[in-house]
Amino acid sequence: MPAVNSQPRRAxxxxxxxxxxxxxxxxxxDDLLVExxxxxxxxxxxxxxxxxxxxxxxxxxxxxxxILLDTLIEDSAKRLPVPTELPTAGSIRAYLRDFADFLTxxxxxxxxxxxxxxxxxxxxxxxxxxERYLEPRQIAEREMxxxxxxxxxxxxxxxxxxxxxxxxxxxxxxxxxxxAVPGDLVDTLxxxxxxxRA
Amino acid sequence: MPAVNSQPRRAxxxxxxxxxxxxxxxxxxDDLLVExxxxxxxxxxxxxxxxxxxxxxxxxxxxxxxILLDTLIEDSAKRLPVPTELPTAGSIRAYLRDFADFLTxxxxxxxxxxxxxxxxxxxxxxxxxxERYLEPRQIAEREMxxxxxxxxxxxxxxxxxxxxxxxxxxxxxxxxxxxAVPGDLVDTLxxxxxxxRA
Amino acid sequence: MPAVNSQPRRAxxxxxxxxxxxxxxxxxxDDLLVExxxxxxxxxxxxxxxxxxxxxxxxxxxxxxxILLDTLIEDSAKRLPVPTELPTAGSIRAYLRDFADFLTxxxxxxxxxxxxxxxxxxxxxxxxxxERYLEPRQIAEREMxxxxxxxxxxxxxxxxxxxxxxxxxxxxxxxxxxxAVPGDLVDTLxxxxxxxRA
Amino acid sequence: MPAVNSQPRRAxxxxxxxxxxxxxxxxxxDDLLVExxxxxxxxxxxxxxxxxxxxxxxxxxxxxxxILLDTLIEDSAKRLPVPTELPTAGSIRAYLRDFADFLTxxxxxxxxxxxxxxxxxxxxxxxxxxERYLEPRQIAEREMxxxxxxxxxxxxxxxxxxxxxxxxxxxxxxxxxxxAVPGDLVDTLxxxxxxxRA
DNA sequence: GTGTAACCGAGACGGTACGTCATGTCTTGGC
DNA sequence: GCCAAGACATGACGTACCGTCTCGGTTACAC
Numbered sequence: 001m002p003a004v005n006s007q008p009r010r011a012x013x014x015x016x017x018x019x020x021x022x023x024x025x026x027x028x029x030d031d032l033l034v035e036x037x038x039x040x041x042x043x044x045x046x047x048x049x050x051x052x053x054x055x056x057x058x059x060x061x062x063x064x065x066x067i068l069l070d071t072l073i074e075d076s077a078k079r080l081p082v083p084t085e086l087p088t089a090g091s092i093r094a095y096l097r098d099f100a101d102f103l104t105x106x107x108x109x110x111x112x113x114x115x116x117x118x119x120x121x122x123x124x125x126x127x128x129x130x131e132r133y134l135e136p137r138q139i140a141e142r143e144m145x146x147x148x149x150x151x152x153x154x155x156x157x158x159x160x161x162x163x164x165x166x167x168x169x170x171x172x173x174x175x176x177x178x179x180a181v182p183g184d185l186v187d188t189l190x191x192x193x194x195x196x197r198a
Numbered sequence: 199m200p201a202v203n204s205q206p207r208r209a210x211x212x213x214x215x216x217x218x219x220x221x222x223x224x225x226x227x228d229d230l231l232v233e234x235x236x237x238x239x240x241x242x243x244x245x246x247x248x249x250x251x252x253x254x255x256x257x258x259x260x261x262x263x264x265i266l267l268d269t270l271i272e273d274s275a276k277r278l279p280v281p282t283e284l285p286t287a288g289s290i291r292a293y294l295r296d297f298a299d300f301l302t303x304x305x306x307x308x309x310x311x312x313x314x315x316x317x318x319x320x321x322x323x324x325x326x327x328x329e330r331y332l333e334p335r336q337i338a339e340r341e342m343x344x345x346x347x348x349x350x351x352x353x354x355x356x357x358x359x360x361x362x363x364x365x366x367x368x369x370x371x372x373x374x375x376x377x378a379v380p381g382d383l384v385d386t387l388x389x390x391x392x393x394x395r396a
Numbered sequence: 397m398p399a400v401n402s403q404p405r406r407a408x409x410x411x412x413x414x415x416x417x418x419x420x421x422x423x424x425x426d427d428l429l430v431e432x433x434x435x436x437x438x439x440x441x442x443x444x445x446x447x448x449x450x451x452x453x454x455x456x457x458x459x460x461x462x463i464l465l466d467t468l469i470e471d472s473a474k475r476l477p478v479p480t481e482l483p484t485a486g487s488i489r490a491y492l493r494d495f496a497d498f499l500t501x502x503x504x505x506x507x508x509x510x511x512x513x514x515x516x517x518x519x520x521x522x523x524x525x526x527e528r529y530l531e532p533r534q535i536a537e538r539e540m541x542x543x544x545x546x547x548x549x550x551x552x553x554x555x556x557x558x559x560x561x562x563x564x565x566x567x568x569x570x571x572x573x574x575x576a577v578p579g580d581l582v583d584t585l586x587x588x589x590x591x592x593r594a
Numbered sequence: 595m596p597a598v599n600s601q602p603r604r605a606x607x608x609x610x611x612x613x614x615x616x617x618x619x620x621x622x623x624d625d626l627l628v629e630x631x632x633x634x635x636x637x638x639x640x641x642x643x644x645x646x647x648x649x650x651x652x653x654x655x656x657x658x659x660x661i662l663l664d665t666l667i668e669d670s671a672k673r674l675p676v677p678t679e680l681p682t683a684g685s686i687r688a689y690l691r692d693f694a695d696f697l698t699x700x701x702x703x704x705x706x707x708x709x710x711x712x713x714x715x716x717x718x719x720x721x722x723x724x725e726r727y728l729e730p731r732q733i734a735e736r737e738m739x740x741x742x743x744x745x746x747x748x749x750x751x752x753x754x755x756x757x758x759x760x761x762x763x764x765x766x767x768x769x770x771x772x773x774a775v776p777g778d779l780v781d782t783l784x785x786x787x788x789x790x791r792a
Numbered sequence: 793g794t795g796t797a798a799c800c801g802a803g804a805c806g807g808t809a810c811g812t813c814a815t816g817t818c819t820t821g822g823c
Numbered sequence: 824g825c826c827a828a829g830a831c832a833t834g835a836c837g838t839a840c841c842g843t844c845t846c847g848g849t850t851a852c853a854c
Contacts (some may be wrong), residue, residue, distance in 0.1 A: 610824085
């Protein structure tokens with residue numbers, strides 16, 4: 001199926017950026033990634049699938065990694081907001097469980113794992129991934145922990161940064177190795193590292 | 199530089215496999231990976247660097263991933279043995295610290311991260327990586343925990359598998375994100391998840 | 397020497413075929429053939445010599461044989477037209493002498509011999525060589541003989557096809573064996589097989 | 595079918611040349627040539643087919659061309675002797691007809707055409723082909739014509755060399771272009787160029 | 793209205809690497 | 824010393840993508 005969806009697509013907007021093309025590229029990239037893996041995610045394949053010229057991709061994205069980053073950032077803002085307003089042990093636990101589900105079930109989770117992987121292969125990817133995704137999220141997560149600690153909801157054993165590594169690390173590691181995240185793992189870590197009130 | 203090292207190389211033994219070529223390929227692959235990253239790790243570049251014909255590589259390895267696996271398995275048997283003989287909380291903690299050093303400092307650690315990453319991109323790689331590296335190691339690690347628990351050295355809060363995920367996950371996650379592994383993180387996790395005697 | 401010649405080469409016309417590249421390939425192929433023989437005529441060498449990417453060759457020609465056919469057809473239309481307008485014994489004799497010179501001296505003659513040879517090695521080549529070069533030319537040659545006979549210029553002893561075989565065969569055979577075509581051979585054959593008027 | 599024929603082949607003769615291997619190579623080469631064409635005639639394929647090691651071929655023949663030459667020389671001595679004892683117009687005509695049959699029907703004729711073709715591609719082959727096959731035969735053929743002329747059996751219009759070119763050329767040309775040799779062509783040429791007695 | 797400028801699809805181009813095949817040389821070990 | 828077996832360095836094969844480039848065609852905005 002080459003193009004996007006039914007409508008005539010003749011909304012081509014002259015000298016403005018074509019939003020339909022932008023979405024077609026984003027969806028094509030994600031579809032290819034989920035269906036055939038990163039190996040099949042070539043710019044030519046994306047262009048083919050999206051019904052778009054290769055040049056249109058290169059005009060707007062410096063690399064296919066940036067396409068995935070766009071997808072990831074949009075999707076994880078929607079699907080996985082960091083609870084920074086009055087966070088409690090409960091909302092943090094829920095966030096971690098959502099994160100586990102996101103990684104193992106959502107197409108955009110595949111996207112995150114892929115970018116984390118590609119960042120190991122290429123320093124440019126690593127830099128952009130940190131800059132655009134990882135660091136903003138880590139800042140929000142640390143704020144979440146700090147606020148919860150200040151409001152007395154939790155009591156940290158380690159500093160916020162190490163705590164988040166200890167909480168997220170096992171989830172990411174399970175996802176990377178294809179294992180399910182053990183249910184009581186998250187609970188136990190929350191219990192021992194956050195020491196929730198009461 | 200065609201590498202190899204000093205000795206006359208005339209150990210090429212007729213219709214037997216050339217051990218010098220095998221080592222040259224392994225070292226060339228590791229060197230290229232460390233120096234220029236996975237992107238520069240092409241079969242042609244390995245052959246060039248090793249002073250070996252491309253066909254010689256394809257004769258013995260089905261893919262460059264398998265070359266890295268060979269390197270990883272040999273090196274991590276040497277550098278990172280799982281302490282399965284009379285394990286104690288101390289030896290387990292030492293193992294985890296060695297693991298963190300291995301990942302962040304050793305060339306072969308780069309190799310492990312690369313394979314873990316490439317396994318996200320390609321299901322074949324994932325299968326081989328699990329089969330040849332991850333599962334044998336996980337079995338040994340679970341045995342380590344079980345023996346230590348049975349001998350009363352430690353007392354597990356979670357089952358062995360989840361425990362290892364909780365211990366290794368943060369270390370791997372830090373390595374993947376380029377962060378140093380916080381020193382007290384390992385200690386705290388050992389303390390709370392293994393509950394060492396006395 | 398990447399060849400091409402003086403003009404700015406910026407005639408590359410977007411998504412249209414690059415005529416400069418086409419000519420560079422044709423000339424590179426012919427040059428290599430004449431200088432180093434068919435054995436050195438690899439697609440890679442042609443690409444190198446023409447200053448062109450290998451894929452550009454494969455995009456337009458299914459094989460190096462087809463490149464030679466293109467050269468041969470263009471050159472022999474220029475250098476060796478079949479005299480089909482009011483042919484006489486004299487013009488036919490001149491055609492045969494031109495043919496002998498073409499085979500033994502012209503670079504494109506080398507091309508014809510090479511294709512005739514390669515047609516012995518490969519049935520696909522044989523088919524294309526007949527289809528694109530040999531048959532059209534044979535048709536023209538038979539027409540030449542028929543017209544000359546009908547206008548009373550010559551009187552055939554054998555049918556046109558056998559006559560052409562008897563006339564061309566010795567010339568081709570001499571060229572194949574590296575011998576000069578004896579001067580009186582052509583004359584004698586014309587005399588005895590065409591029986592010119594007066 | 596890897597090997598040659600039934601008998602145990604265990605006549606392998608220690609430090610003398612293995613005649614069975616020699617014949618196996620010759621036959622394998624000819625079979626491959628006839629069955630799959632010159633393109634499939636690789637040294638590896640010959641070795642495989644003959645059940646012989648590659649080195650055994652390289653030990654005795656400098657190239658696959660020399661293998662074909664061996665076959666051709668043996669076969670054409672048997673199948674196509676030049677009638678140099680009391681040649682007549684009739685025996686010469688018979689020789690030409692045999693030659694036509696040999697070229698178009700006999701496996702060894704395929705061999706001759708192939709060598710003639712390969713000689714166009716490679717100067718080394720051309721030299722060896724002339725030296726070992728073509729020149730000895732041309733000498734015998736000229737002697738045939740000279741003897742017949744001296745004994746008054748025929749009367750030459752052209753010198754012997756040009757005459758043989760004129761007689762053989764059309765036959766070879768027809769074979770090369772895949773055409774049948776017209777029956778009356780040989781007769782007419784014999785009639786006009788040899789002018790048989792009475 | 794009519795340039796004109798930026799977008800778009802299409803796709804040719806010079807490259808690099810892929811994985812395969814045949815070359816001719818070499819060495820082992822058996823006979 | 825010959826042989827089967829087969830590893831080796833070399834280099835061409837034909838394919839897939841890379842990222843750059845021009846072409847022609849299509850709006851949308853400025854004049």
